Amino acid sequence: MLILAIDSATPVAGVALLDGNKLLKEEFSNYKKTHSQTLMPMIDRVLRECECSIDDLAAVAISAGPGSFTGLRIGMATAKGLCLASGKPLVTVATLDALAYNVLRSQDLVCPLLDARKQEVYTCFYDVSAALPRRLVEMSACSPVEFVEQALHLAHKFGREKILLLGDAYYPYEEYFQKTLGEKLLVAAPHLMYPRAASIASLAILKLEAGEWDNLFSLRPHYIRLSEAEYRLGKGAQ
Amino acid sequence: MRESLILGIETSCDETAAAIVRNGGEILSNIVNSQIDIHQQFGGVVPEVASRKHIENIAGVVHRAFSEAQLAYSAIDAVAVTNRPGLVGALLVGVSFAKAFAYALEKPLIAVNHLHGHIYANFLEHKDIEFPAICLVVSGGHSSLLLMSNQNKMEVLGETRDDAAGEAFDKVARFLGLGYPGGPAIQEAATKGKAGQLQLPRVFLDRNDFEFSFSGLKTAAMNQWNKLQRRGQANVYDMAAEFQAALVEVLVEKSIKAAARYQVRTIMMAGGVAANQELRNLMLKKTNEAGLKLFYPSLNLCTDNAAMIAANAHYHYGNRSFAPLSLNAYPSLLSL
Numbered sequence A: 001m002l003i004l005a006i007d008s009a010t011p012v013a014g015v016a017l018l019d020g021n022k023l024l025k026e027e028f029s030n031y032k033k034t035h036s037q038t039l040m041p042m043i044d045r046v047l048r049e050c051e052c053s054i055d056d057l058a059a060v061a062i063s064a065g066p067g068s069f070t071g072l073r074i075g076m077a078t079a080k081g082l083c084l085a086s087g088k089p090l091v092t093v094a095t096l097d098a099l100a101y102n103v104l105r106s107q108d109l110v111c112p113l114l115d116a117r118k119q120e121v122y123t124c125f126y127d128v129s130a131a132l133p134r135r136l137v138e139m140s141a142c143s144p145v146e147f148v149e150q151a152l153h154l155a156h157k158f159g160r161e162k163i164l165l166l167g168d169a170y171y172p173y174e175e176y177f178q179k180t181l182g183e184k185l186l187v188a189a190p191h192l193m194y195p196r197a198a199s200i201a202s203l204a205i206l207k208l209e210a211g212e213w214d215n216l217f218s219l220r221p222h223y224i225r226l227s228e229a230e231y232r233l234g235k236g237a238q
Numbered sequence B: 001m002r003e004s005l006i007l008g009i010e011t012s013c014d015e016t017a018a019a020i021v022r023n024g025g026e027i028l029s030n031i032v033n034s035q036i037d038i039h040q041q042f043g044g045v046v047p048e049v050a051s052r053k054h055i056e057n058i059a060g061v062v063h064r065a066f067s068e069a070q071l072a073y074s075a076i077d078a079v080a081v082t083n084r085p086g087l088v089g090a091l092l093v094g095v096s097f098a099k100a101f102a103y104a105l106e107k108p109l110i111a112v113n114h115l116h117g118h119i120y121a122n123f124l125e126h127k128d129i130e131f132p133a134i135c136l137v138v139s140g141g142h143s144s145l146l147l148m149s150n151q152n153k154m155e156v157l158g159e160t161r162d163d164a165a166g167e168a169f170d171k172v173a174r175f176l177g178l179g180y181p182g183g184p185a186i187q188e189a190a191t192k193g194k195a196g197q198l199q200l201p202r203v204f205l206d207r208n209d210f211e212f213s214f215s216g217l218k219t220a221a222m223n224q225w226n227k228l229q230r231r232g233q234a235n236v237y238d239m240a241a242e243f244q245a246a247l248v249e250v251l252v253e254k255s256i257k258a259a260a261r262y263q264v265r266t267i268m269m270a271g272g273v274a275a276n277q278e279l280r281n282l283m284l285k286k287t288n289e290a291g292l293k294l295f296y297p298s299l300n301l302c303t304d305n306a307a308m309i310a311a312n313a314h315y316h317y318g319n320r321s322f323a324p325l326s327l328n329a330y331p332s333l334l335s336l
Ligand SMILES: [Zn+2]
Pocket: B114, B118, B139, B141, B271, B272, B303, B304
């Protein structure tokens, strides 16, 4: 069962091709270029090298957010285009779930952090002691201060000795996290800090097997936040 | 020219659109999903809100274009998409979708300049357009005069220095409390008033170039309106009529001047503001007096649509001028 996974939720662009539980190829790029220019050529390289075409796929998977609004839309528009043309199912995976899946079988409280601008982070708290990451709370956008408060609270509540942070929003607040979390703080290894298309593909296979694919005609990214204009109008959540 | 059946995709502003056109002239389907009622509550197009609607609607709109044309996806020869100018976040949805859709179907991809697309709306309805021609493209996003020497050569003669014509309509309409979108609102109000009762400047008309400026006109209208209100003499209908006249006269005079300067016998109008009745009437009168031929699209092809994108792409298809998978979107007009 071939799954093509696409991720452009953060400054990282990633494409992976997974055959069942065998990763065939993964491209990862965290270097300047814009996703709109790099993503399709990456997809083409991955498929070509593995002598596959879109027709050979069982499904296309996409990280559905949270993340950069524009980045999410580039990835999702690409996935929708591939799936509409080919009739393949589109499977979404939450960006934070995929990040948490980078560090499994751990007794720590695992907290992925993505840059949400405006001095905030997108985050969630996970139990990763089993085969799959399990969200302990809802995904949200919050300040680093609120994040640390909640991390300490949840670590206490669930009896976790260590709090493991990963994701690109760790670095801008590194000093603050070191100061406030002290001995409890763990940080993922550099190669596990970022969303990986391979993680998205692995989670997507499970969803596909469970029949959980998405409707191309109504699917939208999981932004968490309203647009500025909607905030000002005081509209309900999207 | 090679035969072609082209899917066009357009997401540069607040319309999610897809169309299928044969040979640049025959519309098989033309789907436009307008977000106008959503942006109305904000008093104008909000880029992030527009992009969010585009990603939600794009697959459905493209699918409908095929089902109305009663075609399978694989029946098309190429996928064309607007990649400039426009709101970048909005353009990126169409560009990303189009690239992937074309790739999965193994069809060539064609990048279309939105401004050129507007001009090609004329070729969907008029089969007897002669070159060279002067093209006036006026909408919420553009006010440009172009010289079109033939199907493959277009040159910008002049552009607006500040607000586009449609933008000026929107801002003044909002200021006068006439609502959004401003073009139709001012046109409607103007029918109840009379131009010439008030005096607004014909900006740049004295200049010997083909540049426009509508920000000065907008400011003059607002200042005069404030004064009139203080004196208790404010008549919104006369103001709307005078504002519309001041804007339309400049557009028409400059187009006629450009035709004379470049010894051109044809004028084409395009873009949302080309739907303005006063502009159509005055341009018809002046082109008749000057012995010029005038073309403009019907109302639904003046505003943003994807049929015009597919129509323009037909000529790129003939030249085999295809875009790479690395195609990007750009806010600016700069030629490709
Ligand atoms: Zn336009």
